[in-house]
Amino acid sequence: MLPRPDHDPALTDLLEKVYHARGWDFRNYKRTSLMRRVSKRLNALSVGSMGEYSRFLEADPSEYNRLFSSVTIKVSEFFREPEVFHFLCKLLKSDYRDTAVKAWCCGCAFGEEAYSLAITLTECLGAEAIKNTKVFATDIDPEAVEQARRARYREESLWNADASVRGSHFFPVNGGVYKVKYGIRNLVKFGALDIVRNPPIAKVQILFCRNLFIYFNKTLQEDVFEKLDYSLRPGGLLVLGKAEVVPQRFSSRYPRIDKRISVYRKAE
Ligand SMILES: C[S@@+](CC[C@H](N)C(=O)[O-])C[C@H]1O[C@@H](n2cnc3c(N)ncnc32)[C@H](O)[C@@H]1O
Numbered sequence: 001m002l003p004r005p006d007h008d009p010a011l012t013d014l015l016e017k018v019y020h021a022r023g024w025d026f027r028n029y030k031r032t033s034l035m036r037r038v039s040k041r042l043n044a045l046s047v048g049s050m051g052e053y054s055r056f057l058e059a060d061p062s063e064y065n066r067l068f069s070s071v072t073i074k075v076s077e078f079f080r081e082p083e084v085f086h087f088l089c090k091l092l093k094s095d096y097r098d099t100a101v102k103a104w105c106c107g108c109a110f111g112e113e114a115y116s117l118a119i120t121l122t123e124c125l126g127a128e129a130i131k132n133t134k135v136f137a138t139d140i141d142p143e144a145v146e147q148a149r150r151a152r153y154r155e156e157s158l159w160n161a162d163a164s165v166r167g168s169h170f171f172p173v174n175g176g177v178y179k180v181k182y183g184i185r186n187l188v189k190f191g192a193l194d195i196v197r198n199p200p201i202a203k204v205q206i207l208f209c210r211n212l213f214i215y216f217n218k219t220l221q222e223d224v225f226e227k228l229d230y231s232l233r234p235g236g237l238l239v240l241g242k243a244e245v246v247p248q249r250f251s252s253r254y255p256r257i258d259k260r261i262s263v264y265r266k267a268e
Contacts, residue, residue, distance in 0.1 A: 010050035011035060017054060022064055024140075025196050026071055028220035037070045072141050073215070074109040078153070079116045079160035080210070081242060084261050088117075088206075091237070092124035096205075100132035101125065104204040104231065106195055107212035108137040111148025111188070112157055115180050117208060118187040119169050130187075136201050138193035145190045151180040195224050200231040207232050210241035210262075222247045229253075229266070238264040 011034065015027045026034060038053070041063070047053045057063050079085050092101075101121060105114040114137030121133055139145050155176045158166060170178040193201075195212070209228055213221050225247050232238060238254060240246070240262040246254040254264040 008035070008050075011038065014038065014050055014054055017057065018064065018067065021057075021061075022068070023197070024068060024071075024194075028196075028217050028223075029071070029215050030217055033215055034071065037073075038067070041067055041070055068141070072139075072144075074139075074141070074144055076109040076112045076211075077157045077160060078112045079165075080113065081261065082160050084239060084263065085116060085120050087258055087261060087263060088237075088239075089120050089124040092121065096129070097126045098129050099125075099205075100129050101134075101205050102203060103133075103135045103206040104201045104208070105135060105137040106193070106200075106207065106209040106228070108139050108145075108148060108190070110144050110153075111137060111151065111190065112153065113137075113208060113210065114148065114188050114190070115151065115169075115184055117206070118184045119165060121187065122169075122184060133187060135188045136204075137188050137190045138195075138201070140192065140194040140196075142192040145192050148190050151185050153178050153180075195227060196220065200227040202231060203233055204231050205233055205236045206239070207236065208239045210239060210244070212241070213244045214241060218247070222249060225250055232266050234266055234268045236266050238266060240264070 008031070011031065015034070019025050019027060038050070042048070042050075042053055045053070045056060047056055103117055103121065105117055108114045114135050118135045121135070122130055125133060137148065139148075152173060155178060158170070158178060161170075166178070169181050169184050171181060173179050207228060213224070216224060228238065229250060238246070242262060244262055246264055253267040255267070257263050257265050
């Protein structure tokens with residue numbers, strides 16, 4: 001019988017190897033999902049064991065990048081969970097109307113979420129406030145960040161955006177590809193940032209960190225949450241993914257402000 005991923009020493013050795021060779025620290029990512037992603041690479045290469053895969057990495061170091069892409073899953077879309085953006089818009093109109101906002105999208109993949117947030121801020125904040133508003137958008141994967149800056153998307157990723165949003169903030173480029181308009185692109189500043197290893201962005205009022213904690217074990221969720229907590233101003237909004245919750249250690253300071261969606265307000 002194969003060892004469970006939690007206890008599989010061959011997987012542990014592989015993660016150590018990756019960490020020492022490239023600095024990517026997946027050692028506290030959830031083992032079950034890591035095992036699935038690594039197994040995909042083994043299957044793609046017709047490699048029979050973790051030991052053999054480790055030797056393959058030495059013989060062909062470009063495989064490190066393919067493993068990295070496989071582990072850092074970048075599934076996203078514009079206005080993912082649309083109810084989050086509707087809720088945020090209402091809150092911006094009532095509580096933030098004339099306030100310039102510093103927002104951060106941590107784990108932004110190819111930029112869909114960051115641009116969705118920038119569109120929401122543009123449509124729901126007052127004209128003066130938007131002039132000094134900025135969305136910082138970061139991801140561990142520098143290539144994804146580079147692609148996000150290009151702001152070109154296939155129509156499928158826009159299915160949650162209605163005709164008026166498409167018309168106001170995108171223009172068609174060719175063959176089913178849309179580009180985000182300059183006004184929105186100009187609000188977003190992209191950068192590579194590994195939230196496990198790097199310090200966070202400071203003094204943020206709105207922080208999106210969705211569908212990233214699901215890949216972390218409990219210890220790493222708590223360690224990373226400490227960084228998010230440092231980053232967010234008192235009274236600031238934290239948006240997590242549908243299946244994610246604030247770790248228990250912090251929950252008394254992060255009341256959930258709507259029971260249907262994962263939006264929390266940090267205590268003042
Ligand atoms: C499933 S995507 C989520 C994208 C978007 N937040 C959403 O919910 O649609 C997870 C993203 O987290 C990024 N990621 C994984 N580990 C990370 C880390 N240590 N630091 C920053 N980003 C990370 C991945 O590269 C990927 O783009």
